Amino acid sequence: MTEPPHESKRILLSAIDVLPLYIATLDGEGNICAANLAWRNHKDPYSLFGNHCLENASYLKLCTSSKKYIPESFVIARALNQILQLQRHDFHMEYRYIHNQTSRWFSLKAALCQEENDFKVVVMHEEITARKKAEQALQETNIELAIQRDNALNASQAKSEFVANMSHELRTPLNAIIGYSELMLEEAEEKNNAAAIPDLQKVFSAGKQLLSIINDILDLSKIEAGKMELLVESFSVDSLVEVVVSMIKPLAEEKGNSLHIEISGNLGTIDADVKRVKQILLNLLSNACKFTEKGVIRLRVTREEKDGKDWVFFYVEDSGIGISKEQMSRLFRNFSQADAYITGQYGGTGLGLALSRKFSQMMKGDISLDSTLGKGSTFIVKLPAIAKTSLNNDTSVIQRFEET
Numbered sequence: 001m002t003e004p005p006h007e008s009k010r011i012l013l014s015a016i017d018v019l020p021l022y023i024a025t026l027d028g029e030g031n032i033c034a035a036n037l038a039w040r041n042h043k044d045p046y047s048l049f050g051n052h053c054l055e056n057a058s059y060l061k062l063c064t065s066s067k068k069y070i071p072e073s074f075v076i077a078r079a080l081n082q083i084l085q086l087q088r089h090d091f092h093m094e095y096r097y098i099h100n101q102t103s104r105w106f107s108l109k110a111a112l113c114q115e116e117n118d119f120k121v122v123v124m125h126e127e128i129t130a131r132k133k134a135e136q137a138l139q140e141t142n143i144e145l146a147i148q149r150d151n152a153l154n155a156s157q158a159k160s161e162f163v164a165n166m167s168h169e170l171r172t173p174l175n176a177i178i179g180y181s182e183l184m185l186e187e188a189e190e191k192n193n194a195a196a197i198p199d200l201q202k203v204f205s206a207g208k209q210l211l212s213i214i215n216d217i218l219d220l221s222k223i224e225a226g227k228m229e230l231l232v233e234s235f236s237v238d239s240l241v242e243v244v245v246s247m248i249k250p251l252a253e254e255k256g257n258s259l260h261i262e263i264s265g266n267l268g269t270i271d272a273d274v275k276r277v278k279q280i281l282l283n284l285l286s287n288a289c290k291f292t293e294k295g296v297i298r299l300r301v302t303r304e305e306k307d308g309k310d311w312v313f314f315y316v317e318d319s320g321i322g323i324s325k326e327q328m329s330r331l332f333r334n335f336s337q338a339d340a341y342i343t344g345q346y347g348g349t350g351l352g353l354a355l356s357r358k359f360s361q362m363m364k365g366d367i368s369l370d371s372t373l374g375k376g377s378t379f380i381v382k383l384p385a386i387a388k389t390s391l392n393n394d395t396s397v398i399q400r401f402e403e404t
Contacts, residue, residue, distance in 0.1 A: 016036045017036050017037040017038075018037070019036065019038065020038065020126075021036070021038060021124055021125070021126050022035075022036070022038050022039045022042060022049040022050075022124065022125040022126070023035065023036040023038070023039060023122065023123070023124045023125075024036070024039050024049065024053070024059075024122075024123050025113075025120045025121065025122050025123070026059055026080075026084070026120065026121040026122075026123060027120065028084065028118070028119060028120075029058070029084075030058050030059050030060040030080065030081070030084050030121075031058055031059060032053055032054055032059055033120070035049075035053075035054065039051075039053075040054070044099075046066065046068075046069045046097075046099055047069075047097060048062065048063060048066060048070060048073070048076070048097075048106075048108070048125060049123075049125045059080070059123070060077050060080060060081055060084075063076050063077035063080065064077045069097055069098055069099050070095055070096065070097055070098070071095075071096060071098070072093065072095040072096070073095075075093065075095075076093065076095065076108060079091040079093070079110065080110055080121065080123070083110055083111075083112050083121050084121060086112070086119075088112075089111065089112050090109070090110060090111040090112065091108075091109070091110045091111075092107070092108065092109045092110075093107075093108055094106070094107050094108070094128065094132075095108060103129075104127065104129045105127070105128045105129045105131075105132040106125050106126065106127055106128060106129075107125070107126045107127075107128050108123070108124070108125055109123075109124045109126075110122065110123045110124070156224060157224070157225055159221075160221040160222075160224040160225035161221070161225055163217060163218070163220075163221040167214050167215075167217055167218035167221065168218070170214055171211065171214055171215075171218075174207060174210060174211050174214065175211070177203070177207050178204060178207040178208060178211060181200055181203040181204040181207060182204055184196075184200050185197065185200040185201060185204055188200055213351075216351040216352065216355055217351070219355055220351060220354070220355060220358075223355075223358050223362075228362070230273040230276060230359075230362055230363065231273050231275070232271055232272055232273055232363070232387045233271070233272075233273075233274065234269045234270070234271050235269060235270065235272075235274045236267075236268075236269055237267035237268065237269065237270050237301060237303075237312060238263065238267055240274060240277060240278060240281075241261065241263070241267075241299070241301055243278065244278060244281045244282060244285065244299075245259070245261055245299070247282060248282065248285040248286065248289065251285075251286060251289045252285075252289050252297050254289070255289060255292065255293045255294070256293060256294040257289060257292050257293070257294065257295050257296065257297050257318075258295075258296050258297070259297050259298075259299075260296065260297070260298040260299070261298075261299050262298065262299070262300040262301070263301050264300070264301065264302040264303070265302075265303065266303075267301060267302075267303050267312065268303065268385070269385075270312050270383065270385050271384070271385065271386050271387035272363050272383055272384075272387065273359075273363065276359040276362075276363070277359075277363075277383065279355075279356070279359065280314075280356040280359055280360060280367075280381055281299075281314060281316070281381070283352040283353065283355070283356045284314075284316040284353075284356065284379045284381070285297065285299065285316055286352070287352065287353070288316055288317075288318035288320065288377075289318075291318065291320035291321050291377075292318040292319055292320030292321075292376070293320070295318065295319035295320060295376075296317075296318070296319045297316075297317070297318045297319075298315070298316075298317040298318075299314065299315070299316055299317075300313075300314075300315035300317065301313070301314055301315070302315075303385060309384060309386075310384070310385040310386055311365075311382055311383065311384060311385060312382075312383050312384075312385050313380060313381065313382055314380070314381040314383075315378055315379075315380055315381075316378065316379045316380075316381070317376065317377070317378045318376050318377055318378075319375070319376040320376050320377065321373075321374065321376075322371050322372050322373040322374050322375050322376050322377055323369070323371040323373060323377055324371075324373045328369055328371065331353055331369065332353050332354055332357045332367075333354060353367075356381075360381060360382070360383065363383055363384070363387070364383075364384050364387075365381065365382045365383035365384060366382050367379060367380065367381050367382070368380045368382070
């Protein structure tokens with residue numbers, strides 16, 4: 001059943017009376033002709049709403065006389081006058097109310113309501129001080145976070161530059177140690193000095209291992225400082241695999257592992273940084289040898305077309321200790337390994353996998369992992385077969401060299 005018009009109007013007015021908003025209507029002269037309960041009960045004599053407004057002949061005059069407490073009062077009066085002159089339909093702004101050295105914020109909305117030959121202007125004020133304070137606090141927090149972020153980035157870059165410089169300083173004497181130990185080892189072997197050979201081999205091996213760690217740290221610092229450069233050129237995938245296998249085979253045999261190589265079809269050439277691709281494969285195959293004993297290590301290489309692009313896939317499979325799902329989540333982080341037990345038993349810095357993924361991503365590829373704890377792991381290196389001349393990202397400067 002439809003309510004009678006007068007009853008509907010009464011219900012609407014009652015609803016307006018209980019709203020936590022200050023609402024009034026102005027006639028065509030700008031005088032208040034009606035106001036809700038919140039407006040009538042408001043006692044502040046300096047605000048733009050309240051019981052004191054009902055005593056004024058013109059609401060526009062009240063607005064223009066309130067500049068001391070409301071800096072935007074003239075803007076409000078001008079907008080209301082434009083509505084009364086039928087030059088605009090509505091108006092909305094947020095304004096400050098300053099009294100007793102305290103600022104409060106309000107939202108003002110005014111709109112024209114026309115009825116046949118007559119019209120009224122509805123004016124509504126709402127306090128928004130709490131919202132404004134929250135916005136200000138959020139803005140201050142964002143500024144502080146931005147400052148902290150910039151400080152952290154600057155500190156990180158300074159650290160990376162320090163590590164890079166320090167790595168260079170360390171490599172110079174270390175290369176001398178490696179060179180002299182190698183010469184002494186050759187001399188001992190020529191003179192059949194069996195007593196000195198084991199110690200010299202340990203010095204030479206330890207020096208090479210330390211140099212490898214320093215090189216990894218240097219690479220990481222260059223990437224973080226945005227100074228890593230990749231030299232992209234076309235090279236034979238088969239030739240690369242041959243070199244990698246010759247380097248990794250002794251390491252596999254050392255722990256009684258069998259090494260299998262599977263090449264699918266004609267792999268052709270790939271556009272990439274040959275040094276970094278070799279480094280990725282050696283890292284993955286070395287890990288496979290480290291965590292597998294008297295098992296099987298397999299390197300599978302395929303060339304596939306996916307999503308309209310030509311890709312080369314390197315699958316490094318082993319039957320070693322495997323990795324749990326929980327361990328996988330932190331495996332590619334800098335200086336992170338699967339867990340403390342593995343670090344203690346097998347050693348390592350936790351940089352190899354992190355660097356391998358970063359290099360893969362810099363070449364617009366990636367590394368993924370499929371593993372089952374206790375059964376083995378498969379690392380999948382995916383690299384684009386053809387590099388674009390625009391191959392660049394935020395952390396590298398990549399140069400493209402065409403074969404002639």
